[in-house]
Amino acid sequence: xxxxxxxxxxxxxxxxxxxxxxxxxxxxxxxxxxxxxxxxxxxxxxxxxxxxxxxxxxxxxxxxxxxxxxxxxxxxxxxxxxxxxxxxxxxxxxxxxxxxxxxxxxxxxxxxxxxxxxxxxxxxxxxxxxxxxxxxxxxxxxxxxxxxxxxxxxxxxxxxxxxxxxxxxxxxxxxxxxxxxxxxxxxxxxxxxxxxxxxxxxxxxxxxxxxxxxxxxxxxxxxxxxxxxxxxxxxxxxxxxxxxxxxxxxxxxxxxxxxxxxxxxxxxxxxxxxxxxxxxxxxxxxxxxxxxxxxxxxxxxxxxxxxxxxxxxxxxxxxxxxxxxxxxxxxxxxxxxxxxxxxxxxxxxxxxxxxxxxxxxxxxxxxxxxxxxxxxxxxxxxxxxxxxxxxxxxxxxxxxxxxxxxxxxxxxxxxxxxxxxxxxxxxxxxxxxxxxxxxxxxxxxxxxxxxxxxxxxxxxxxxxxxxxxxxxxxxxxxxxxxxxxxxx
Amino acid sequence: xxxxxxxxxxxxxxxxxxxxxxxxxxxxxxxxxxxxxxxxxxxxxxxxxxxxxxxxxxxxxxxxxxxxxxxxxxxxxxxxxxxxxxxxxxxxxxxxxxxxxxxxxxxxxxxxxxxxxxxxxxxxxxxxxxxxxxxxxxxxxxxxxxxxxxxxxxxxxxxxxxxxxxxxxxxxxxxxxxxxxxxxxxxxxxxxxxxxxxxxxxxxxxxxxxxxxxxxxxxxxxxxxxxxxxxxxxxxxxxxxxxxxxxxxx
Numbered sequence: 001x002x003x004x005x006x007x008x009x010x011x012x013x014x015x016x017x018x019x020x021x022x023x024x025x026x027x028x029x030x031x032x033x034x035x036x037x038x039x040x041x042x043x044x045x046x047x048x049x050x051x052x053x054x055x056x057x058x059x060x061x062x063x064x065x066x067x068x069x070x071x072x073x074x075x076x077x078x079x080x081x082x083x084x085x086x087x088x089x090x091x092x093x094x095x096x097x098x099x100x101x102x103x104x105x106x107x108x109x110x111x112x113x114x115x116x117x118x119x120x121x122x123x124x125x126x127x128x129x130x131x132x133x134x135x136x137x138x139x140x141x142x143x144x145x146x147x148x149x150x151x152x153x154x155x156x157x158x159x160x161x162x163x164x165x166x167x168x169x170x171x172x173x174x175x176x177x178x179x180x181x182x183x184x185x186x187x188x189x190x191x192x193x194x195x196x197x198x199x200x201x202x203x204x205x206x207x208x209x210x211x212x213x214x215x216x217x218x219x220x221x222x223x224x225x226x227x228x229x230x231x232x233x234x235x236x237x238x239x240x241x242x243x244x245x246x247x248x249x250x251x252x253x254x255x256x257x258x259x260x261x262x263x264x265x266x267x268x269x270x271x272x273x274x275x276x277x278x279x280x281x282x283x284x285x286x287x288x289x290x291x292x293x294x295x296x297x298x299x300x301x302x303x304x305x306x307x308x309x310x311x312x313x314x315x316x317x318x319x320x321x322x323x324x325x326x327x328x329x330x331x332x333x334x335x336x337x338x339x340x341x342x343x344x345x346x347x348x349x350x351x352x353x354x355x356x357x358x359x360x361x362x363x364x365x366x367x368x369x370x371x372x373x374x375x376x377x378x379x380x381x382x383x384x385x386x387x388x389x390x391x392x393x394x395x396x397x398x399x400x401x402x403x404x405x406x407x408x409x410x411x412x413x414x415x416x417x418x419x420x421x422x423x424x425x426x427x428x429x430x431x432x433x434x435x436x437x438x439x440x441x442x443x444x445x446x447x448x449x450x451x452x453x454x455x456x457x458x459x460x461x462x463x464x465x466x467x468x469x470x471x472x473x474x475x476x477x478x479x480x481x482x483x484x485x486x487x488x
Numbered sequence: 489x490x491x492x493x494x495x496x497x498x499x500x501x502x503x504x505x506x507x508x509x510x511x512x513x514x515x516x517x518x519x520x521x522x523x524x525x526x527x528x529x530x531x532x533x534x535x536x537x538x539x540x541x542x543x544x545x546x547x548x549x550x551x552x553x554x555x556x557x558x559x560x561x562x563x564x565x566x567x568x569x570x571x572x573x574x575x576x577x578x579x580x581x582x583x584x585x586x587x588x589x590x591x592x593x594x595x596x597x598x599x600x601x602x603x604x605x606x607x608x609x610x611x612x613x614x615x616x617x618x619x620x621x622x623x624x625x626x627x628x629x630x631x632x633x634x635x636x637x638x639x640x641x642x643x644x645x646x647x648x649x650x651x652x653x654x655x656x657x658x659x660x661x662x663x664x665x666x667x668x669x670x671x672x673x674x675x676x677x678x679x680x681x682x683x684x685x686x687x688x689x690x691x692x693x694x695x696x697x698x699x700x701x702x703x704x705x706x707x708x709x710x711x712x713x714x715x716x717x718x719x720x721x722x723x724x725x726x727x728x729x730x731x732x733x734x735x736x737x738x
Contacts, residue, residue, distance in 0.1 A: 390586035394600035395576030
């Protein structure tokens with residue numbers, strides 16, 4: 001939640017404050033510092049920009065080499081700035097770096113926000129399917145099917161324009177192909193570089209068609225006209241000198257499509273006001289809110305039941321059971337829920353193929369069960385021994401005593417904590433976007449790209465979360481108050 | 489039960505850590521009898537009472553209660569069935585009541601009949617209301633324990649134990665935790681039960697009450713029964729020094 005949400009709010013706050021600093025052309029700063037800061041996401045992996053497997057302190061990739069060459073021509077050195085790929089443009093606007101150089105496709109929508117240099121690479125959009133799925137030949141066959149691509153990519157634009165296709169969004173390039181192999185997707189549409197290196201290396205997959213073409217170019221803030229000019233000129237010199245070709249050849253990326261690139265000119269920014277939030281976008285928000293509520297509620301139900309089993313096992317079970325339950329609690333509390341979701345969805349995929357929704361509910365539920373069990377444990381400890389003695393002396397069995405006398409009292413003690421955890425879960429549910437579930441926060445980031453502003457989607461998203469959590473926090477406080485006067 | 493006793497204790501010894509709390513107790517309780525156990529604090533009288541339904545385990549000897557034999561080394565898990573049978577027939581009233589706070593007065597009283605004996609809910613409710621009337625709380629059926637005074641809570645606890653129709657009712661200092669002005673109402677209920685023929689074993693500090701209600705008074709000192717007999721014999725003509733010391737505190 002915080003990871004994605006804060007940048008949105010920060011952007012709202014910073015838009016005005018940042019403006020004066022940007023008045024001076026970035027080229028001046030680049031020359032003064034002797035550093036060209038370029039933004040990218042190493043999660044994009046080989047061959048763009050990624051950690052050298054032999055020396056993890058070093059970045060390698062064809063874009064790293066292009067950046068180094070460009071910086072050299074500008075009279076300085078290149079400095080890489082890591083940033084989530086789907087939020088590269090807002091971060092550029094914030095001034096986190098001077099240029100974006102990371103497989104950013106030139107699209108009409110992006111040109112409304114940034115200026116592009118001449119392209120440095122021409123790609124095709126490859127449609128990959130399973131080898132055993134002969135029915136799929138083109139995008140027209142995809143109605144009612146699930147197709148994966150990267151968030152905010154050209155592939156997303158292409159797929160979204162086709163009604164009836166269920167688009168599933170990813171943040172990494174490996175995961176969509178894993179899901180395609182597992183049958184959780186019917187196809188993947190991504191740039192040919194990605195398809196060649198991550199998709200078609202899998203023997204069960206095949207390329208069905210080329211469904212589009214495009215170019216990668218370097219994105220620069222529209223106001224930095226001098227920087228755009230300088231970088232574009234440097235790129236042109238690199239092409240003429242054969243330097244660009246040498247780099248691409250070194251990375252096995254050179255093909256005849258690149259020959260035609262010399263004719264393509266830089267793409268200036270087009271003027272457009274930030275789009276307004278439309279009714280259909282509002283409906284998408286409500287739909288995503290429904291998902292957030294549904295996932296949180298089901299996961300909480302699972303957590304409450306699972307936590308109960310864990311806490312009873314820890315208090316009343318034999319040594320092996322106690323050990324198992326304690327290990328579970330320590331394991332799930334001691335590792336990030338994001339990692340657990342990832343392992344459950346991708347890591348276990350060869351053994352257990354859960355769909356994204358189930359994995360989200362189970363993953364969050366299993367994580368929160370560990371926390372709930374601690375609440376119950378405190379609750380169980382708070383029930384005086386006299387209660388158990390009174391029940392036993394009435395001839396009640398140990399099991400009946402637990403179920404009818406001890407647990408109801410323990411639950412009351414735990415209830416405010418459970419309500420508080422539900423609020424936390426509501427917000428943590430935003431993490432399930434890593435396993436392709438589009439819930440409220442993910443919808444916010446998608447809409448923000450569409451309307452070219454984080455302000456409205458961000459505030460709307462915050463408002464919806466508050467509308468969900470505020471009644472819960474009121475309830476939690478009421479429960480706490482009600483419990484206080486009851487003596488044990 | 490050849491001598492008609494509902495409770496028979498023989499050679500009872502209990503060790504808590506290094507301390508021998510009970511050092512060889514023999515005791516018979518006849519059907520319909522009211523036995524008062526008196527003694528100084530720490531003499532072992534509460535431990536003796538709790539041994540009778542095995543809430544506190546013992547290390548030597550035996551207890552035969554309501555036709556079942558309790559022996560050393562039994563435990564809650566392995567001997568659950570036998571202990572349940574015993575406790576279904578032996579009621580217990582605690583010093584601190586231990587009412588179930590999440591249940592109403594009626595809920596407290598109907599809990600065991602319904603879930604242990606399987607009594608029909610309507611029948612259990614009717615019986616609970618009758619018992620509440622008997623302990624003078626007819627209008628408090630829907631009250632939760634925390635809204636009741638200590639005396640009222642203890643009377644609900646007595647009704648809860650009576651709802652199982654116990655062969656013998658064990659009362660562990662039933663008035664010790666009460667405000668002095670509330671003691672009378674609880675003692676009146678117990679006296680009423682005695683008059684009705686309910687077999688009872690009462691651990692108490694209320695010597696005057698024991699004199700009035702008990703058929704037999706047992707004096708426990710340092711883990712042994714030092715004197716036993718009618719209230720007249722024991723309380724008017726005490727022969728043992730411990731008994732005299734106890735009475736001197738009155």
